[in-house]
Amino acid sequence: MSTVDLPTPIVVTRHQCPHCQRYTRARRDRVEQHMPRCWQNPAARACKTCVNYEPADQEGPYPEHPGWPEGCGHEDGPDELKQPITDCPHWELHPRLAARD
Numbered sequence: 001m002s003t004v005d006l007p008t009p010i011v012v013t014r015h016q017c018p019h020c021q022r023y024t025r026a027r028r029d030r031v032e033q034h035m036p037r038c039w040q041n042p043a044a045r046a047c048k049t050c051v052n053y054e055p056a057d058q059e060g061p062y063p064e065h066p067g068w069p070e071g072c073g074h075e076d077g078p079d080e081l082k083q084p085i086t087d088c089p090h091w092e093l094h095p096r097l098a099a100r101d
């Protein structure tokens, strides 16, 4: 009797964040820990679901100028988003997300 010398496919279960769909882990509790601070989760009141969020722009004012970093358009918001902000007091749901449940 001989053994077949080929890689064996296996099927694994992973858990995925339903908001960003990028964060996946084998352990469900790891994803549950991620979800409250997920930038794409409206309940986290974070920048990327906010009407004030201004995405980064690769185009500067002239060709040699670096692009603009992402920012906040709220008058009392930070000038520059150096790190993710969650639970923001200025957060307001972006209209593109309002149609969802």
Ligand SMILES: [Zn+2]
Pocket (backbone or CB within 6 Å): 017, 018, 019, 020, 021, 022, 023, 034, 035, 038, 039, 040
């Ligand atoms: Zn996520």
